[in-house]
Amino acid sequence: MRVDRYISSNRVIDLTHQDLNAAYSELLGTFKNLLPSPRTRKKVLNELITREHAITSYLGEGVALPHARVKMKRPFALAIGRCPTGLSFGGQGSYDEIRYVFLLLASENAKNYLSFLATLARTFQDKSVMDHLWMARDLSDFKNVVRHAFSGTDERPARRRTKFNKLLTDEAAKIAKAADCSTILVFTDVFPASLAPRMTFPGFRVILAGEGVSDHELDHHRAHAALAVRSLSNSRLSQLRAAILLGLTRQIFGFKDRVCCVGGIPQSGQLDTVLVVDVDEEFESVIGHEEDMLPTGVSAEALERLTAIATDLALTGREGKSIGAMFILGDHEEVYKRSKQLILNPFHGYEEEDRNILNPFMDETIKELALIDGAFIVRGNGVVETAGSLIQAKAENIILPGGLGTRHVAAAAISQATNSIALVVSSSGQVTYFRKGRMFTLFEKSAGRAF
Incomplete structure (x- = not known):
């Protein structure tokens, strides 16, 4: 913009x-x-x-x-x-x-x-x-x-176009063509803003994934769209799962797509990884079919913003301390029926625009209230209904890996009982997505990688 x-x-x-x-x-x-x-x-x-x-x-x-x-x-x-x-x-x-x-x-x-x-x-x-x-x-x-x-102009040092980066992008285009990929996904956080070389891939849809991708970068790389995902560690392609998920919800990718991913270590200035992903083989068995991706009334923008907030909480915590949190997005009326307020609703009486997660002024409020036990209940358009809610949905036929706590069980249960999405931030730094009772890990900070 x-x-x-x-x-x-x-x-x-x-x-x-x-x-x-x-x-x-x-x-x-x-x-x-x-x-x-x-x-x-x-x-x-x-x-x-x-x-x-x-x-x-x-x-x-x-x-x-x-x-x-x-x-x-x-x-x-x-x-x-x-x-x-x-x-x-x-x-x-x-x-x-x-x-x-x-x-x-x-x-x-x-x-x-x-x-x-x-x-x-x-x-x-x-x-x-x-x-x-x-x-x-x-x-x-x-x-x-x-x-x-x-x-969008920059007086900082001129962009560096190393011989190796050029070689790798050229080879990535050849691999994408040979593998019959429909899309090339470039992780822009590899480069500091002032050192990003121009990467164009004629004949392919180019999608940029990174934190705060600007319109100038879209024009610079002749990209079709951007996905706002933050790197949670210094490992390669740590944002891959979140990028694919958000791309599916925005219909940038389809389950039948094959995507060529190009990246490297964040902020290293050096591309060093090319990975080809079959979306259906890697993701469909975990998160269901394409028509199940977004609940009715949930906007892709709201999910993308909520994912960014959850990632930020997982990475930085609050006041130097790791914290856990849960967000329920969509079908808020049914979710509300299966919840109980642990505190007075801190969002009561505010205009919808002021309590929408798309509003950047909400970031600090969300992070501060995340210290309180209970879940955030969020409408599909991003308006926060309440915080500090105890989720009381019944967990039926839900199987989760060992070591997960009551927050994950509650998230799985509410996503199964209602037409909603649940996002859980663990104090260990893990960010997990729940849809129809199924669990999908977006990031694992402690493991240093997400794929």
């Missing part, structure tokens, strides 16, 4: 007020051509402040991302302000850490609003981008950094 299309140089400013209310008003003042009425801007400001009282816009790393929907023709518009001394808001301490405010306005008709927010949030997680923002000396320098950060 090209964020730079919605950034105008005259809406990148140095804020003169430290008070959050006044600072947001300054930024809204840059939208006079889009919001000509002072009354409209005042209404948007009140909405932003009301939201701020409910959920902070501070993402961490010195960045706040307030956002609101308005009536306008453009789908999105951004105003960006620097505040070197931080902001103040109701005596809350975290606001004095804010150095940059990215104010997003979205049209009421914008369909990919949460995806746009997620794209922004991923950019702020890029250390090189944040380092450049911090080093910008004056406003002109800051504007240039912002433009390059979101345009």
